[in-house]
Amino acid sequence: MTPQEMLLKHKLSLLQLAEQLQNIRAACKMMGVSRQHYYDIKERFEQAGVSGLHEKERQPPRMPNQTPQDIEERIIEYSLKHPTYGKDRMPLQLRFEGIIISSSSVERIWKRYHLENRFKRLLKLEELHKQQGMILSDEQIQALLEHVGQVPVEHVFSRYPGYLLCQDTFEVGHIKGVGKIYMQAVVDTYGSFGFAKLYTSKMPTTAADILIDRVLPFYMAFDIPIRRMLTDNGGEFCGKGFKHDYELMLQIFGIEHSRIRVGMPQTNGFVERFNRTVLEEFFCVAFRKKWYYSLEELQTDLDTFMWHYNFQRPHSGYRLNGKRPIEVLLDKTTCPKRLTYDKIDAPTNVE
Structure with a gap:
């Protein structure tokens, strides 16, 4: 039920209660509203x-001291004509155009039109040139050429689901009676589909267990091969061949193992950002709402959150652009085999 439906139900309940009791004062007291509020609702209902x-729905107020619309359009036009000018230089230049305005007003106008920085103004300039055939001046062409290298690019190359998975060990904290809690996290760099499992130790066995228990069965069910794993240089991930459980497991399944450079955790940024998301959106909330006595109890709630993360939560990263991770996996144009929801079981406590 949406908040609007709940509010409507509350108003109808107030009218019905007053009619049943035949006492407006008593009904308003029971519902916690004033009698004037009752009469307003009754009048609108009649x-x-x-x-x-x-x-x-209320229209956004028009502030009396807001810059007139025609002046705003002239400022936007001048901003696109000179996209490299900042908010402090713009008022000085606009004086010669007969426009007296402060730098803070220029900044507010830019924000309303989503042109608050130089890069966005250059993108808008390119868009106008592409759609409307706008003729660019020498200054505009020079500005575009100088900033062509600042266009955001993908820093991790990933061609399809399973092409590159990132894994990391995240220390969650300490639970009384259980001890230290570690989370093994695995994220697919193509669509940000994530896996998480909790352990009480930080060992090669636990690093391999999440792959055997969660990751590999999921990808095998859809005939998606895992090509490469990217990890840091921790002892749970790196070792000598057949004497190391994690390295042995990767060799058995034919998965390449890549390691980041020492002291460069940003190279494994996908899983680092995943750890932060789980910390802020799950652990920081869960530990304030509930007292956990066992690892299994915490794992159950974590599985519920991971279902929300992969199947319900839109992601704003440059790869997904508002899509959910499952939508990328279900994309027939990128997957080796079409996936369906029928092959994926939701947790029993997820509505």
């Missing part, structure tokens, strides 16, 4: 029925 009880 005039327009149930539709009159819906909340009306």
Whole structure:
């Protein structure tokens, strides 16, 4: 039920209660509202029925001291004509155009039009040139050439799901009676599909266990091969061949193992950002709402969050652009084999 539906139900309940009790004062006291609020609701109900009880959308106020629309359009036009000018230089130049305005006003106008930085103004300039055939001046062409290298690019090359997976060990904290808690995290760099499992130790066995228990069965179910794993140089990931459980498991399944440079954790940024998301959106909330007595209890709630993360939560990264990780896996144009929801079981406590 949406907040609007709940509010409508509350108003109808107030009218119904007052009619049953035949006492407006008692009904308002029980519902926790004033009698004037009751009469306002009753008047709107008598005039327009149930539709009159819906909340009306309010138009954004027009501030009396806001810059006139024609002046704003002239400022935007001048900003695109000189996209490299900053907010402090713009008022000085606009004086020669007969426009007296402060630098803070220029900044607010830019924000309203989503042109608050030089890069966005250059992108808008390119868009106008592409769509409307806008003729660019020498200054605009020079600005575009100088900033062509600043366009965000993918710093990790990933061609399809399973092409490159990142793995890391994240120390969650300490639970009384259980001890230290570690989370093994695995993220697919193509679509940010994530896996997480909790352990009480930081060993090669635990690093291999999440792959055997969660990751490999998931990808094998859809005939998606895992080509390469990227990890840091921790002892749970690096060792000597057949004497190391994690390295042995990768060799058995034919998965390449890549390591980041020492002191360069940003190279494994996908899983580092995943750790931060799980920390902020799950652990920091869960530990304030509930007292956990066992690792299994915490793992159950973590599985519920991971379902939300992969199947319900839109991601704003440059790879997904508002999509959910499962949508990328279900994309027929990028997957080796079409996936369906029928092959994926949701946790029992997920509605």
